[in-house]
Amino acid sequence: MSESTPHPLEDPATDPFAFAALAAAQIAERTGVPRHDIALTLGSGWGSTAGLIGETIAEIPAEEIAGFSRPALPGHGGKISSVRLPDGRHALIIGARTHFYEGHGVRRVVHSVRTAAAAGARIMVLTNGAGGIRPEWTPGTPVLISDHINLTASSPLEGATFVDLTDLYSRRLRGIARQIDPGLAEGVYCQFRGPNYETPAEVRMAGIIGGDLCGMSTALEAIAAREAGLEVLGLSLVTNAAAGIGSGALSHAEVVEAGRAAEPVIGALLARIIAALDPA
Numbered sequence: 001m002s003e004s005t006p007h008p009l010e011d012p013a014t015d016p017f018a019f020a021a022l023a024a025a026q027i028a029e030r031t032g033v034p035r036h037d038i039a040l041t042l043g044s045g046w047g048s049t050a051g052l053i054g055e056t057i058a059e060i061p062a063e064e065i066a067g068f069s070r071p072a073l074p075g076h077g078g079k080i081s082s083v084r085l086p087d088g089r090h091a092l093i094i095g096a097r098t099h100f101y102e103g104h105g106v107r108r109v110v111h112s113v114r115t116a117a118a119a120g121a122r123i124m125v126l127t128n129g130a131g132g133i134r135p136e137w138t139p140g141t142p143v144l145i146s147d148h149i150n151l152t153a154s155s156p157l158e159g160a161t162f163v164d165l166t167d168l169y170s171r172r173l174r175g176i177a178r179q180i181d182p183g184l185a186e187g188v189y190c191q192f193r194g195p196n197y198e199t200p201a202e203v204r205m206a207g208i209i210g211g212d213l214c215g216m217s218t219a220l221e222a223i224a225a226r227e228a229g230l231e232v233l234g235l236s237l238v239t240n241a242a243a244g245i246g247s248g249a250l251s252h253a254e255v256v257e258a259g260r261a262a263e264p265v266i267g268a269l270l271a272r273i274i275a276a277l278d279p280a
């Protein structure tokens, strides 16, 4: 899409749900799978999960589906895939995440989640790389998201849409994950706007108000998922100690490297969790 044409989701006249339905119809046509049962957004460090959960039926460059774009960052995927699980369920893998910090508006951030719901998914698995506020969470530690604090000052909900978020990160799905790995830590994810990492004072604040993880995604997507009636499972990979928690400065290169190092282990963990997730 050229720079001069506004993206449909940035045009206030577009109905974001109708647009998600269009994207879902394109996915059904391109994959030959009329209905996907479960959807996964794979963030930093989680990419290898896609190849471990089943047989890849189709891979589509994200920009060929309505409303999706090429990833802003190399190393952030860029494909939408359809995977057939051993039990016959179909998983939709979203390897292209639009971040709030890209500045394209919250409708584009949550388009993947709305598309997953329109494609038939009942369960949405949201994964990310995050900074750890707890010092015992060394890089490579996977953490189940138990709740979030949305520090973006935004919401994907429009108008008087009073969605209940009491059990946003499904207790039922977290229980299934902990049956697979009883040692799995749980924590509260703070979504900051980014793209800068936090100051040490902001990380201290996040800890004081109840946060355990700092990141730049997931919370807005989880809210949209709940609005769409999806059951949400959230997982963070701690790729770095949040600013001021460890020693030294944060670098994107180190974050990417920690993700790469942990990838086989957490990919295998998530694959076992996916195999155990059943619809409610």
Ligand code: 8IG
Pocket (backbone or CB within 6 Å): 044, 129, 130, 131, 132, 192, 194, 196, 197, 198, 214, 215, 216, 239, 240, 241, 242, 243, 250, 255
């Ligand atoms: I990976 O320390 C990753 N993403 N906000 N802070 C924020 N986002 C992150 C961090 C972090 N690490």
